[in-house]
Amino acid sequence: MVVTIRIGASRRPNGAPPDASMGRAGWLFAILQQLGGMVRLSGLTLRHTFKRPFEIDLWVEQLYQLGVRSLTITNVTLLFTGMVLAIQTAYSLAAYGGKSFVGDIVALSVVRELGPVLAALMVAGRVGAGITAELGSMAVTEQVDALRALAANPVRKLVVPRVGALVLTLPLLTILADTIALFGGLLMALFEIGQSRAYYMSHVLGALTITDVVSGVGKTVFFAFFIGVIACYNGINTRGGADGVGKATTNTVVVSSISVIISDFFLTKMFLLVL
Amino acid sequence: MAGHFIRYEGVHKSFGDKAVLRGVDLAIGRGETVVVLGGSGTGKSVLIKHTIGLHSPDSGRVFVDDVEIQEFDEEQLIETRKKVGMLFQAGALFDSMTVEDNVAYALREHTDRSDEEIRDRVREVLGLVELEDVEDLMPASLSGGMRKRVALARAIALAPRAILYDEPTTGLDPITANAINRLIRNLQKRLGVTSIVVTHDIHSAFTVGDRIAFLYEGRILFDGTVEEARRTTEPRLKNFLEGGGYG
Numbered sequence: 001m002v003v004t005i006r007i008g009a010s011r012r013p014n015g016a017p018p019d020a021s022m023g024r025a026g027w028l029f030a031i032l033q034q035l036g037g038m039v040r041l042s043g044l045t046l047r048h049t050f051k052r053p054f055e056i057d058l059w060v061e062q063l064y065q066l067g068v069r070s071l072t073i074t075n076v077t078l079l080f081t082g083m084v085l086a087i088q089t090a091y092s093l094a095a096y097g098g099k100s101f102v103g104d105i106v107a108l109s110v111v112r113e114l115g116p117v118l119a120a121l122m123v124a125g126r127v128g129a130g131i132t133a134e135l136g137s138m139a140v141t142e143q144v145d146a147l148r149a150l151a152a153n154p155v156r157k158l159v160v161p162r163v164g165a166l167v168l169t170l171p172l173l174t175i176l177a178d179t180i181a182l183f184g185g186l187l188m189a190l191f192e193i194g195q196s197r198a199y200y201m202s203h204v205l206g207a208l209t210i211t212d213v214v215s216g217v218g219k220t221v222f223f224a225f226f227i228g229v230i231a232c233y234n235g236i237n238t239r240g241g242a243d244g245v246g247k248a249t250t251n252t253v254v255v256s257s258i259s260v261i262i263s264d265f266f267l268t269k270m271f272l273l274v275l
Numbered sequence: 276m277a278g279h280f281i282r283y284e285g286v287h288k289s290f291g292d293k294a295v296l297r298g299v300d301l302a303i304g305r306g307e308t309v310v311v312l313g314g315s316g317t318g319k320s321v322l323i324k325h326t327i328g329l330h331s332p333d334s335g336r337v338f339v340d341d342v343e344i345q346e347f348d349e350e351q352l353i354e355t356r357k358k359v360g361m362l363f364q365a366g367a368l369f370d371s372m373t374v375e376d377n378v379a380y381a382l383r384e385h386t387d388r389s390d391e392e393i394r395d396r397v398r399e400v401l402g403l404v405e406l407e408d409v410e411d412l413m414p415a416s417l418s419g420g421m422r423k424r425v426a427l428a429r430a431i432a433l434a435p436r437a438i439l440y441d442e443p444t445t446g447l448d449p450i451t452a453n454a455i456n457r458l459i460r461n462l463q464k465r466l467g468v469t470s471i472v473v474t475h476d477i478h479s480a481f482t483v484g485d486r487i488a489f490l491y492e493g494r495i496l497f498d499g500t501v502e503e504a505r506r507t508t509e510p511r512l513k514n515f516l517e518g519g520g521y522g
Contacts, residue, residue: 138369145329146367150381150429151356153349 038233044155045163045229051156058161066127066162067169071176073126074119078177081114082106082184090193102193103203106185111208111216115178117264120223123170124256128231131162132252135235136245144236154236163228170224171217178216215271222267227256279338280305280437280469281326281359286335287493288321295321297493298335303437308463308470310484312477312504314515317490319473320364323439326471327359328352340436357385360430361439365446366422368414374401374425375410381433400428403465404458420451424458431462437469438462444479456482477516481505489515 089098089105098105135158138144147154182204189200231252238248279302288296295318303309311319324330325337328347337345339355347355368377378397382388388396394410401407404424414422423443430438443459444452456479463470463483472483480487480501487504489497489512497504497512507513 141365141370142363142367143369145324146361146363146369148329148349148352149327149356149361149363150384151353152380152384155349 034233037237038229041155041159041233042225042229045159045232048153048156048160049164055156055161058157059164062161062165063169066123066131066165067173070123070126070169070173073122074173074177075180077118077122078110078115078181079184081118082110082181083188085109085114085181086185086188087192090188099193101203102185102189102195103200104207107182107204107207108212110181110185111178111212113216113264113268115181116174116216116220116223117260119174119177120170120220120227120260121257123166123173123224124227124260125253127166128227128252128256129249131228131231132235132238132249133245135232136238136248139236139238140241140244158236159228159232162232163225166224166228167221170220170227174217174220211275215268215275218271219264219267222263223260226259226263230256230259278304280307280340281471282336282338283322283325284336284338286322286325286332286337288318288325288330288332294493296332296335299490299493299495301488301495301498303469303471305469306467307485308459308472308483309486309488310472310474310480311488311490312474312480312512312515313490314475318493319475319490320441322490323361323441323471323473326437326439327356327361357381357433358435359437359439360433360435362423362427362430362441362443364442366414366426368417368422368426368429370414372414373410374412374414374417377414377425378410378429378432380429385433396432397428400432401425403431403462404428405454418451419447420454423447423455427458427462431466431468434466435468437471440470440472440474442474442476443472444474444476452476452479453482455479459483477518 085106086102089102093099093101093105135144138158144154144158147157185204186197186200189195190197234248234252234255238244240247281303283299283301286296286299287294299322301309301311301322311322313319321330325332325345326339328344328349332345335345336343340358342355344352344355368374369380372380375394375397378400379393382393382396386393397410398407401409401424404427406421406424406428409417409421409425414425417425427438427443440459443455447455459470459472460483462468470483472480474480481504484501486500487497488495489504489509491511497507497509499507504512504516507516
């Protein structure tokens, strides 16, 4: 059996989401086809990740492009999330004496849930869309086929460095963004709520356990893998010129964002059971 | 058959409901240049992409250098792809790399040559396609004709035994198209490679081909020498050659 990444793409461009004209059966078939392709690409990616020689240059380039260049968007998002969360907690729970728990609530919400999910959603938008647009442009101009024609493996050259860089950087981006969100909460505690730095920090550190950090950051490894595989799959299988690239990019943002939200539920359950 | 470098036997290929190839039988001898002629969208490019596993047939067999390849996976196809270079329709140069990096790609990937040896080989193949001092340019700054030449240099860098040309003159002005035709002929003479040229450009077909194969409705309708094609009485090929459509 011929192993290609373009599973089923000969029947339907995977970059294009299922549409109403396909009928219910066709729609279901297209979704299953896309899902099957992504599962298969996941397997190939894992297989090639640990195969020598390692493409160090490509990894370093992607670590910079996907990781370092995402710092601003994740940090700004979480800074303001931390600030908003602190204010909302203080004012909405004021009647119940909840003001004193601002540090606890900000810390637990951010580290367990908001930090990982918001960082992943931001990365899905910025990086996922970027990967699909880049690989999609390569696919429609036959550069991916050219790579294969030159006896190079697109999974090794294009997919592994991107998925690998995402899996390495999203947890780090999340840890940094979590810290900045807590700092945002601190700013509000100091200047809006009237707490001291020591009081806020004692509640933050008192509320958090290592389990909270591990479960929050641990989820991002899975989020990163899902975003990377979805983005690469849609990119490599893009057909239909600029229009196809646009549709594939939109599809990546939608599917990877939904994947983050849905998988978050199951991963949360899993980490609660395991840790 | 031992005399054939590339052979398609009963190749069928469909995309969804659209049957593109409906049983193609065609054999290309070693050192021979066969032009696959046909209108736009008749599956010419699809056919040659089967040669290096960019497409796999729904049914039928594909032989390259007497090895049956249609069941091969990406890893197994590596050796076949080293033997067969391909010039894509729009060049398909890697636009994030310089000309030198494009041409050197397969050399870095598949040989143990030193940087100096690779640079020398890049200069040599760029010379074969009549280009010089373009190593540091990016593909975006090249003209259409230059892109095709660089893509051709990239295709021959590993000294393949066969070259597939996908619409080599499409989108080029007549002078540049003639230059590319001359280049294809020169490469055939100098390198002695087996070639398949896919085109709907009749002038190009008669200039570069030893043999013409006419693809019509997914099958090879005519297969003969250039002279036989010129004198053909097959009405659909005749109409095509005279620019009157398929009749």
